[in-house]
Amino acid sequence: MSTGSAAALPRLSSPRRGVEGLMVRAWGGKDLRLTVIAREQPAERFVRLRVDLDGLLERDEVYPTYWLRLWFETPSGKGHQRAYTVVAPDGATGTGCLEFYLHPGIASDWARSAAPGDGIDATVLNGRDPLAHSPAHLLMVGDGASYPAIADTLRRTGELPVTALLQAHDPEDPQIMPLPVRAGADVRWLEPGQDVVAAALEAVAAAPEGTNVWVALEGVPTRRLAGALRRELGLPKERVHSLAYWKRS
Incomplete structure (x- = not known):
């Protein structure tokens, strides 16, 4: 009889989606x-997972800021969806990364224990490319x-x-999430x-x-800023890309 501990079996997050899932499907x-292919944890509260994208890169243009809705399973088995950016897509391997800033919540709980072999359902339902209309500046x-x-x-x-x-x-935050440094970038x-x-x-x-302006804050400041850009500064709507990335409970 083996005395070694058994390897953990891969987990699959494939919950019941209910009305929310029907709405997302109706929207296309x-x-x-x-x-999950690999896991990296650069900081205590930051996890990066490289994942196989199930053929996405062969079918769609994954432009910068492209995101997917991930379906996390609640303790009751219901679906809880949150959007995450596809980072560093690699067409040669069909993979990309998902990055999680850990905080209390179902999505972070899943990421804390995610390991190679684990799977999760996702849905493509995207926004707009911020590089459309060939901006001179972003x-x-x-x-x-x-x-x-x-x-x-x-x-x-x-x-x-x-x-x-x-x-x-x-x-x-600035230490946990350092921004890339390159010529032409003011961050x-x-x-x-x-x-x-x-x-x-x-x-x-x-x-x-x-200039194209991309706004992705909490819901209230996102709406305030997007409205002010159009009303006070007169930016045309095709130059403003805004989407609330989270909402206060």
Whole structure:
């Protein structure tokens, strides 16, 4: 009889989706099943998982900020969906990364114990490419939730001038989530409590013609900033890409 401990069996998060799942499907969502290939934990509260993307890269253009809805299973077996950016897609291997800033919640609980072989259902139902209309400059406004999208955009946009403003919610955020450094990129974290909308409006007012603005904050400041960009600064709607990345409970 073997005395060694048995290896943990792969887990699959494939919950009942209920009404929410029916709505996503009605909106045209397409389903995938992702499989964890490798796990990395650069910081205590930050996990990066490389996953097999189930053929996604052969069927779709995974532009910077491209995201998937992941379906997490609650203790009752119901579905709980959250959106995560596909980071560092690799067409040669058909893989990409998902990054989790850990906090209390079902999605973070899944990521804390995710291991190679584990699977999770996902749905493609995406937004718009922030690089559409060939911007001369890209201004990105976000926080820890949208950090993966901002960092990946900085890595993947070559020499495109980018200004990135991120609102810190914890003094440790800049250390946990360092931003890439490259030529043509002006990136900074705003202090916790600093008015991110005011800072962003000031940055946009000073930006060159042909700037695209990408906004991905909590729901309230996202709506405030997107509205102000159009009403106060007169930006055309095709130059403003806004999506609330999270909502306060």
